[in-house]
Amino acid sequence: MTTSTIVASALWVVALWRLPSIRHSHKQRALALTMVSLATAMTFEVPQVRDVVNTLAGEEVRLPPLLKHLLGVISAAYLLDFVIAVVRPKGLARRTRLIAIGMTLPLMLTFYGLANWTSSGPIRIGEGRAALFPVLYMAVFTIYIGLAMIVATTLFLGGVRLSRTVLGKAGLGLLGLGTLLGSLYAIQRVTFVVIHLSTGTSYPDLENSLSTLLKQAAVLSIAFGLCLPPLSVAVDYARSWDTLRRLKPLWRELTGAVPYVVLKTAVRRWRIPFRLERCVIEIEDASLALREYVSLEMYEKAQDFARREGAPDEDVDAAAEAAWLRSAVQCAPAHQPLKGVEYPPLGVTDRDRASELAWLLKVAKAYRSAAVVEFCESGQSSAQQHVEWNSNYGR
Known part of the structure; x- marks a missing residue:
């Protein structure tokens, strides 16, 4: 079993666990949709799934990377909604966020469709015809992910001190760590592009390894972080049950008299x-x-x-x-x-x-x-x- 399969499976377990809460509130809906989007995005990195999609859509289209990136942007948008609902209940730049996601997704689709493709996937930056479009595609994707993760990191880590429970603090801390790793993922992508454009040198193997490591670490940290606040509620529920059990004998004695x-x-x-x-x-x-x-x-x-x-x-x-x-x-x-x-x-x-x-x-x-x-x-x-x-x- 590959690492990508393990990561995707773990994300789907969390996503299916949170899915029933989608109807409860805006915060719970954002949380559930974040996990579903993340799980679906990482599923397209599973070799068997990627091969099936390529077979159905055609090798020359290379649809899995596009779907993965689009879902990554959507999950980042929902994650931002979630942290704002938790830390800033009155809202934060809602119109700006809607405009940003409303522009990012169409631009990504447009630039991806205009990019020059080879049998091995999207062409490398600076090579062949229409080489500008892969640059623009990755720029739009990276800028949105990077900015969303930076804002989310600031909000999550700032919210740690506001949480009243240990599990709540740990959950927000893990979420902050995950979005920080997401920010580093965007920064390293930009760094490799700048190196390639300025020196003509590329390090595809190193770039791929580092990107995969940061991406998987980020999504797992976010997944575990999203699990802890609900677990905190479960712990409080169990504590309330235990307290009620211990108070019941006294309650029966006193209320029996009056x-x-x-x-x-x-x-x-x-x-x-x-x-x-x-x-x-x-x-x-x-x-x-x-x-x-x-x-x-x-x-x-x-x-x-x-x-x-x-x-x-x-x-x-x-x-x-x-x-x-x-x-x-x-x-x-x-x-x-x-x-x-x-x-x-x-x-x-x-x-x-x-x-x-x-x-x-x-x-x-x-x-x-x-x-x-x-x-x-x-x-x-x-x-x-x-x-x-x-x-x-x-x-």
């Missing part, structure tokens, strides 16, 4: 992030309702108990909250809320999203711990205090 806090609207099981959001809201609402069944004094006793049990300082408050929640769950079905007392604080107050989830996971873990269960059964919890408060202050 079921009226549960929202009635059903949510599909696969909507994990939304279900997690709802789970957190309902836990917080249940905690707010249950805190009226315990006093601040009990919460402080729970803190002292947690310290005596050897809980780390950063876990004492979470253990104390778990203790008063468990106590409130025990007495809520049979008693009325306490009156005339100060209630314990809620640990989720004034936290950002990540800190809020981390706190609730600590509370959920402590809720099931032997120390919290022992505290609630030791007579220090609000279950007994509730009776004392009611006898003193009335219901």
